[in-house]
Amino acid sequence: MKKRYLIIGAGPTGLGAAHRLRELGMDDFIVLERHGHAGGLAASFKDDNGFTWDIGGHVVFSHYAYFDALLDSLLGDERLEHERESWVRSCATWVPYPFQNNIRHLPHEPRWECVEGLLPGNRFDGEPANFGQWIERVFGAGIAKHFMNPYNFKVWATPPELMQYGWIGERVSVVDLKRVLKNIILERDDISWGPNNTFKFPLHGGTGEIFRRLAARLDGFIEYNQEVAAIDADSKTVTTSAGLTVQYEAILNTAPVDILVSRWLRGGDRGGDATMIEAAGRLTHNSVHVAGVGLDIRAEDERNPRCWMYFPESDSPFYRVTNFHNYSPNNVARPGQQLAFMCETSYSAHKRERLDELMDRTIEGLVNTSMLDAARVADVHTRWETTVDYGYPVPCLERDDALKVIQPRLEAKDIYSRGRFGGWKYEVGNMDHSVMQGVEWADRMLSGAPETTYRWE
Structure with missing residues (x-):
């Protein structure tokens, strides 16, 4: 197979790029996706008990008119809009977010x-x-x-x-000392900070519904269950583990750039680029365990409007819990009658976790932090969990210097690495940023327009 453009990954960045190519009249491209579904880290899943879960706490907010228009065209009126209500659990009490205010x-x-x-x-x-x-x-x-x-x-x-x-x-x-003192003296809550003070959410299907619909527009351009095995940058050929071979002129990679550099990329001597491999070895990431805990509401249960909560203390393994039943009533099997707590715990070489124990520790943490009455533990009837090897690209001390080595060397080979882990820049890793990185790459390829969201220089 020969294609002008090859896109690796059908997550937000890859789908954004593919959609923009089609929008500009380009159809000489293919998207390779290793899973049997689209969405990447923004996918959603329904468990055996009818609860819908995201891979972590996603909310939709935007810095871009293009992204807003795309979302409107995909969801129309089938979405909800919320005002953020988030809290921090500290010193056995609840503090509105931002904590410091x-x-x-x-x-x-x-x-x-x-x-x-x-x-x-x-x-x-x-x-x-x-x-x-x-x-x-x-x-x-x-x-x-x-x-x-x-x-x-x-x-x-x-x-x-x-x-x-x-x-x-x-x-x-x-933080502003005068503002902090004023809030204390006047007993005033100060909660409006941040770009996600208001956010949108699909009425049905979780966050993944956005990208299922976007992928449906690209029917025939996405090859699923095609995990990249090798990239020969000299012959401009990609081979997948399923045996597909694609010749290309340029690649947009949205998979982790360290995997691209150290595992897939080969040159004329069949070996990798030692300089890039060394630089990629300086990039660090964490992994994330997502636990979904669902149960029926009882008459005595407190119905709180909180969206998500942060947990800095050691009485729980998770750093964040999302009241996923508040995002959409359809995230539970019986709308309005059930609770869905989505809990996230990170781990790495610096912070070890026993994954086989995390679901039990998560429920224990919900009890410890007053999220769940101990008497209700026996009532939990859905326990969904998934682990994500690449959770967050850590802005480690050597990240920028590493990217300054990797990215120009890749682009000299007509390989462009973008997205949450393709670009490895958390600060432009929101959903809107990720889609727009793909859109701007497509504009650059077809018209030479400069990219503005992602920059490694």
Whole structure:
């Protein structure tokens, strides 16, 4: 098979690219997807008891008019819109998110620790060399102790001292001492920060419904169950483990770039590029276990409107729980009559987890954090779980230097690596960012337009 463009992966980036190619009148391309379904990390699944689960807590918000229009065309009125209500469980109480703006909800002693850490002269005042020092400089020791340090270790499964801080941007709300004190004195909640303050969600099918519908528009252009086995950059040939061979002019890769470089890519001597392989070895990621816990609502159950909650403390394995029944009533088998808790736990070489124990520990953590009454454990009747080897691309200290080695060498071979793990830049890894990386790649290929969302320079 010969194609002008070959796209690896039918996740948000690959589908965005394929949709844009078709939109611009280009049909000389193929998408290879290793699974039997589209969506990548944005796929959704229905369990044996009729509950729908995402692979982690996705919400749809956007920085792009193009993405908004695409979503409108895919879902129309079959979506819901929510105002974010998120909380942090700390010191055996609930604190509205962002934590640093709402410390008035803490008990007196930790509340004072947080304020004391913000006072003049108490914060690290040097130039931060890593994310850990940045936390100390911006938030002070109290907020670092009660939220920022333990939470970030739980979500990244990486010590903050091994991470850079250039990725932060709009991802983390910084702190203003005057604002903090005003909120405490006036007993005012301060919860409107962030680009996902409002978000959308499909009425049916979970987040994956968006990409099922997008993939349906590309019928005939996607080859499923075709996992890449090797790429010969000299002959411009891709071979899959199922035996398919495709000749191409250019590749858009959306699979993890370290796998592309170290496992698939071969040159004229049949060996890989040692320089790229060394650079790819400096990239780090975590893995994520997603546990879905479902049960029937009883009359005495508290019906809270929370969307998702953060858990920095050690009394639970998970870093986040989503009230998935609040995203859409159709995420449960009997709408309005059941609860669905979607819980995420990270792991890595820095943070080991026994995967065979995580479901039981998750339910124990729901009890410990007041999410689930201990008397209701026996009522849990659906336990769904999945593990994701590549959960988050960690913004490690060496990431940017590694990408500056890898990306130009790939592009010299007409291979473009984009997306959450293809580009390895968490700060442009939201769903809208990922789709637009594919769209902008297609524009670059057909018209030479510059990419603006993803940049490695």
